[in-house]
Amino acid sequence: MTIIQSWWKSLYSPKDIAIKRFDKIGKTILYVFLLSLFSIIPASIYSSQDVVEVANEFDEIVKTSIPEFEIVDGKLNTDISTPTTVVHNNTYILIDSTGEWDASELNQYDQSIGLLQKEFAYNIGGTIQTLPYTTLNGMISSKDDFVNFVDKMISILPLLIALIIIASYIFSAGIKFIEISIIALFGLTFTRLLNKNLPYRKLWLLSAYAITLSVTFLTLMHLLNITVVYSYFVYWFVSLTMLYLSLREIPAKQ
Secondary structure: OOHHHHHHHHOOOHHHHHHHHHOOHHHHHHHHHHHHHHHOHHHHHHHHHHHHHHHHHHHHHHHHOOOOEEEEOOEEEEOOOOOEEEEEOOEEEEEOOOOOOOHHHHHHOOEEEEEOOOEEEEEEOOEEEEEEHHHHOOOOOEHHHHHHHHHHHHHOHHHHHHHHHHHHHHHHHHHHHHHHHHHHHHHHHHHHHHOOOOOHHHHHHHHHHHOHHHHHHHHHHHHOOOOOOOHHHHHHHHHHHHHHHHHHOOOOOO
16 A cells, blocks of 8 residues: 555545554654655745745845944944834834833834844844844944845745754654654553554554544644644544544454
């Protein structure tokens, strides 16, 4: 049975899942890796879109809404003599070379950027991060330098997104292996209740295919941007149910 056939049958057939106890461990591990890859597709798509959108928005802000400036001895110099707020779409840009404002001013806005006297700051969703100009080591000393820096970062954005997706995939696969191992532990209890005779290794193989329905369902819901209430509970309930039903298809020990 091919990987695709195994995936399809595991969606609806506990009997076919039960047969998987005879599979080789290598094939099952490959199946888990592919299922993990499938599960991160929605997050990868939406995260990539968000990153590109934020990067393009920031690039436009830097080029059109931030005034000319210089950084000398770790301090901001501009032609604006008083603290000023500029609004670009839904982003607030706070500019202050006088030292009157500090990073806490960004708390007034959910999405804001601050060019302050001694540091650059930004606030996204209530979390403020700061970057003192002294840490730049002369890398950015003017608006032109800032624009060039942002352009370079955007040029390597595809690579950064790829690295993020790879890291997400590795993390997701690791979580899947842990979850399968835990589900297989529940399988030990099920075997006693159903009078079955299966070692943990066989239960692990069955558990790897028992999660197929829940992973597929939640992935498709995420892809369609549909919120599933108590999704974590749904995942565990469906996976354990599929494992239990597949164990019922196995002949009882004599």
